[in-house]
Structure formats: structure tokens, C-alpha cells
Amino acid sequence: MRAEARFFKSLADETRLKILWLLLAGGELCVCDIIGALGITQSKASRHLRYLFNLGWVTDRREGMLMNYRLCVPPGSPGEKQLQLLAEMFAPHPEAQALRARLHDWLGKKRQAKVKDAPEEKEGSSIEPSL
């Protein structure tokens, strides 16, 4: 039953539970989203994400300098049932709801920043043809 003990150990940490909860809401998230929403350092976020990756909870996708993560439990697996139960446990939790609101705000701000940056990028890109 060592595998099962390890399975539960991966959930026996507040930060990892929060990350899974955010991924349950957000589909795919960048490490920077986890950092922004939870207010933790990149080293801490990456460490826990690698832990979840090694246990098979999440899969990763590199995009430039940053890693993106999303849940990857097979449908009908114990892992998926556990995540469903986790979502059920957290749904009535004010702390969990506040966390989702923070993620929502964070993603909203990120989108706005991108829109602001977009014209500058265009100006920058106009240099390219001359190169």
C-alpha cells in the first residue's frame, strides 16, 4: 500500500492542494499564474508543480521561458475521482472561493497588460523588416 500512501502524501500539503484547486478552475496555467494567485515564490511553485508532475497529477508544456501546467488524470481513474471529491470538499470553503477570485483577478490583469503591450510590440516589430 506504499503507492497509496504516496498518493495521499502528494495531497497532504496546503500549497499543492491550492495548486490543484486552481488547475481545476483554470484549465492550463502558467507557473507565473500560480505565483501570482498564491503569492508564493517561483522556486516554491516550481518545486510543488514538479512534485505533482512526478506523481502524475499534472502534465507540462513549455512556452518560451515559462512552463504551463494542466491536470492530466485519466477519466474514471482513482486520481480523477479524488480530484472530483477534492472539488466537492473545497466548493463550500470561503478560502477556496477567495483563491479562485484571486486567480480570476490575476488572469484579468494579465490580459489587460497584454493588450497594453500589444501596440508597443507592433512598433517594435516594424523594425524587423529592415533587418
Add this chain to the structure above:
Amino acid sequence: MKTEAALFKSLADETRLRILWLLMAKEELCVCDIMGVLGITQSKASRHLRYLYHLGWVNDRREGVWMNYRLSVVPGSPEEKQLKLLAEILSSRAEAQALKDRLEQWLAAKGQSKEGAASEGAAVCQCS
């Protein structure tokens, strides 16, 4: 979410998982049953049972010098659903099935030794 992390920490141990599995198979067990089936010391069995007690997984009932334990999760609660999921995960494991067989054998042997003890006047197991 500290509570949930603590809940999962209580499941993040092989011995505690085995104890919960045994209690799902038999309504009430004495500390001596847990010791006998798992082959662990009384100190280890009691320590893990107290841990499970404090997390609300089990209830205790004193009977003479021994403590008896049974599951105490509220029907329909997340904890009950968690135990059901645990049972589902473990039921396909050969190790878990072997443990159930060992529990059956242990309880049968205990029943016999009690009958023997009653006629010979020798107390083999102190419980009940």
C-alpha cells in the same frame, strides 16, 4: 485548506491505511486485533489509532484493559466519500486482499482460543 491537508496527511501512511482498511472489513476491532493482523507492536498500533481518533476517522470504546475502535465518519460526509474511494482503490490490490484474509484467520483463531481458554482456564487474549 489546512484541514484538508491534515486529512490527507492522516492517509499518507501505510500503517494507517491498513488500519482503516481492516476497520472497513470489520465493524469493531480491538487494538490486539490490529497488532495481530498487521504484526506490529502495541505502541505502534496505539499511536496510529490515536492519530486516526484525533482526526475523527475512528471512535474508541474501552473494554477492560483494551481499547476497541470503529470507524466514525458521518454518512454522506466528504470523509465517508473519501473512505469509499479508498476502499475502491484498495479492493483491487492483492496486498489488501491478503490482509483481509489474515484478519479472518486471526478472528477465527481468536474465537477458538477463547473457547479453549474458557474450558482450560487459560487466558490467551485479554480482550473482551
